[in-house]
Amino acid sequence: MDSEEQQLRLRAIHISKDERNSGKISAKNLQSGLTEFHKNGVVILQDAIGIPALDHVKERMLQDVPKNLVSPNVHYNLGRKSQNISQTPPLSPEYLHEEIWANRFAVAILEHIIGPRPQLSYATSNIALPALSESQDRQAVHTNYYCSHLDFPVFIQACVFLDDVSSENGSTEFWLGTHHGYNKKDHISPTAGWIRREVFTERARVSPPFQPVILKGSICIRDLRLWHAGMPNFTSIPRIMLGFTYSPRWFGSHMRIRFPADARQRIESWEHIDCLGAAEFVEGDLDYIEAR
Structure with a gap:
């Protein structure tokens, strides 16, 4: 099975103009989205977010990258050579676009997987900086769930790309279907997410x-058990992917998101999700780049 066959297997769900106008996903797209998610461990909702909101956040995040890079707390995923960093998205109210943070089409899918009013437990971003060379390091194959897992989805990430993505600028490498039969014995250790080489080599056969290829305006909804890997960006522009982690309200996630106090009213308006359960509000100035 080559990459073209895999791309066809990962069939995007197209959100129509009528759906965007109403804010409600159709029964057909809901069924198709759930089928794709359970089959592959990931589903892409295309045309789910307006371009102006994405460009608004992208402009600020690009401004924040230099500050993040000189911070003593900058976090490189897989070491400094990877050219891949985490960065908190802007948290002031004007940047908290509902269609990005609490997208109603994505939430409709999530509610049918992990229950009503899913809890927004964590928010971050993954930025693939321009590669230093043609032999730029890539991430090892891994999952984002390191502990023992129940036999059904618990943590799900909604990823938002601020540009079109492909193998050229660091589209995430996916191992479709690896959420099925999830087994901690496949990991290099009980507390690490990395998959053992002999296991993923056999799977690759x-x-x-x-x-x-994922188009700007899409949301990629992924089971955290799915094997994946960050890949190099061979363009001159940082590839920014926002990541919002959702969990069932009953699960009791210990993850927290710190918001400025003046964002409370905006967040409380998102009645279709539970954001307050994992939110902490800070009075005064909040340096979100440092306050990870």
């Missing part, structure tokens, strides 16, 4: 990984 049956279903190799690939980097999908």
